[in-house]
Amino acid sequence: xxxxxxxxxxxxxxxxxxxxxxxxxxxxxxxxxxxxxxxxxxxxxxxxxxxxxxxxxxxxxxxxxxxxxxxxxxxxxxxxxxxxxxxxxxxxxxxxxxxxxxxxxxxxxxxxxxxxxxxx
Amino acid sequence: xxxxxxxxxxxxxxxxxxxxxxxxxxxxxxxxxxxxxxxxxxxxxxxxxxxxxxxxxxxxxxxxxxxxxxxxxxxxxxxxxxxxxxxxxxxxxxxxxxxxxxxxxxxx
Numbered sequence: 001x002x003x004x005x006x007x008x009x010x011x012x013x014x015x016x017x018x019x020x021x022x023x024x025x026x027x028x029x030x031x032x033x034x035x036x037x038x039x040x041x042x043x044x045x046x047x048x049x050x051x052x053x054x055x056x057x058x059x060x061x062x063x064x065x066x067x068x069x070x071x072x073x074x075x076x077x078x079x080x081x082x083x084x085x086x087x088x089x090x091x092x093x094x095x096x097x098x099x100x101x102x103x104x105x106x107x108x109x110x111x112x113x114x115x116x117x118x119x120x
Numbered sequence: 121x122x123x124x125x126x127x128x129x130x131x132x133x134x135x136x137x138x139x140x141x142x143x144x145x146x147x148x149x150x151x152x153x154x155x156x157x158x159x160x161x162x163x164x165x166x167x168x169x170x171x172x173x174x175x176x177x178x179x180x181x182x183x184x185x186x187x188x189x190x191x192x193x194x195x196x197x198x199x200x201x202x203x204x205x206x207x208x209x210x211x212x213x214x215x216x217x218x219x220x221x222x223x224x225x226x227x228x
Contacts, residue, residue, distance in 0.1 A: 035214075035215040037215070037217075039219075046207065046219060046220070046221045046222045047156075047158075047164065047207055047209075047219040047222070048219070049216070049217050049218060049219065052215035052216070052217075054215075060215045060216050062216075063121065096163055096164075098163075100214070100215055100217075102214070104154075104169040104170060104173070105152055105154070105169070105170070105211030105214040105217075106154040106166050106169040106170075106175075106209070106211060107154075107156075107164070107166065107209075107217075108166040108169075108175065109163075109166075110163035110164055110165075111163065112162075112163055113163050
């Protein structure tokens with residue numbers, strides 16, 4: 001079955017760039033049936049969509065984060081990545097990667113999530 | 121952007137109760153509405169997609185309805201494992217999506 005796993009530093013300094021990678025196993029990231037997305041959740045708060053990418057490299061970003069976000073895909077490694085620049089404490093959150101099934105237009109499955117704390 | 125508003129924000133109920141959670145979209149989204157369940161420390165889990173389609177493996181006590189701007193998630197008979205936070209998510213503008221703020225379902 002398809003699994004997603006987030007990886008990257010758990011602590012980032014203010015003003016620096018947060019970088020995370022999602023590794024997909026049990027299936028190909030190059031399928032035309034899916035997008036791949038990043039979603040975050042600040043401690044004790046709700047879910048916020050960050051952005052989505054297609055295997056071809058087409059990207060879609062949350063307008064509120066667009067100026068700071070870059071999502072990329074590496075089909076040879078079956079991975080996609082998130083970069084969020086100029087981070088502040090407000091970017092502290094659990095970051096999830098997930099598959100967006102086009103037919104259902106829903107995220108399934110999700111990675112387990114990784115907590116990223118922004119602090120000096 | 122399409123805004124999603126859930127109500128109530130929190131809800132207390134007992135095992136065996138019938139529970140309904142509402143989600144309203146700021147514009148018509150047809151049936152492009154999904155529901156997720158999230159338990160503490162865990163990733164969200166897809167329950168319902170396309171407003172009323174039950175995801176494989178999800179118990180039949182969960183059901184969804186609605187179209188346009190108003191949607192509901194119903195749990196017909198609450199079980200202990202159902203106490204969690206529930207989120208709606210519009211997929212009308214896929215792959216750009218937005219989530220509701222969540223409804224926390226607690227044990228009375």
